[in-house]
Amino acid sequence: MLESLDKHTSLISANSYVLLFNLKEMAVAKEIFKLRKEHVNFKKLLSLLDAQLDHLHKGDEPDYQLMTDIMYYMTEYSDTTHHPKEEAIFSVLLERDSTAKKYIAEITGQHHTIGESGANFHETLENILNGEPVIMRLQDLEKPGRTYVANLRAHMDKEDRNLFVRAEQLLNEKDWKKIDAKIQHHKSDPLFGTHVEERFSSLCNQLGQMETKSS
Numbered sequence: 442m443l444e445s446l447d448k449h450t451s452l453i454s455a456n457s458y459v460l461l462f463n464l465k466e467m468a469v470a471k472e473i474f475k476l477r478k479e480h481v482n483f484k485k486l487l488s489l490l491d492a493q494l495d496h497l498h499k500g501d502e503p504d505y506q507l508m509t510d511i512m513y514y515m516t517e518y519s520d521t522t523h524h525p526k527e528e529a530i531f532s533v534l535l536e537r538d539s540t541a542k543k544y545i546a547e548i549t550g551q552h553h554t555i556g557e558s559g560a561n562f563h564e565t566l567e568n569i570l571n572g573e574p575v576i577m578r579l580q581d582l583e584k585p586g587r588t589y590v591a592n593l594r595a596h597m598d599k600e601d602r603n604l605f606v607r608a609e610q611l612l613n614e615k616d617w618k619k620i621d622a623k624i625q626h627h628k629s630d631p632l633f634g635t636h637v638e639e640r641f642s643s644l645c646n647q648l649g650q651m652e653t654k655s656s
């Protein structure tokens with residue numbers, strides 16, 4: 442009887458250990474989980490943008506307001522919060538894994554080029570909304586849009602498959618505390634967060650419609 446109780450207690454202890462271990466792992470990888478989730482969200486926006494570029498390609502009038510809202514979000518949230526968070530993680534990762542140096546340099550460089558091309562594309566769209574006639578050839582609008590979508594998708598895939606995996610495997614609790622201290626001041630997500638900012642309410646509805654169609 443006592444022997445079986447001992448076995449039972451050991452089993453509970455072992456399970457508790459596994460549970461505690463998993464909880465610790467979850468806490469450590471929390472920021473990477475959030476960044477991966479943001480990638481999923483960004484890809485939804487890129488699909489919406491792609492669909493508008495398809496309209497443009499066919500000669501139909503795209504929803505310029507929707508495209509502008511998407512690019513406003515990407516330049517005001519992704520470029521100013523998501524990318525700096527990643528860079529804070531990657532700088533600590535570099536202390537643990539010097540072989541990540543060339544990937545980090547490549548990814549950080551892409552943050553600049555994607556940010557710059559996104560800001561230019563957003564400006565073009567805002568000018569159209571503000572009444573500037575769409576006198577440019579359609580491909581001059583479509584090309585930067587398609588390039589932006591393709592580059593950002595490829596960029597996120599690289600992070601998901603390489604640097605995020607390294608960060609999940611190599612960074613310890615102390616590293617994550619250091620990272621948390623660097624990123625805690627960052628603003629919350631104005632579209633996919635707990636509170637949707639007024640200016641994104643229409644975009645939020647469009648995302649809801651897209652989800653309904655695909656389910």
Ligand SMILES: [Fe+2]
Nearest residue numbers: 524527552600
């Ligand atoms: Fe990134």
Ligand SMILES: [Fe+2]
Nearest residue numbers: 523527597600
């Ligand atoms: Fe990212």
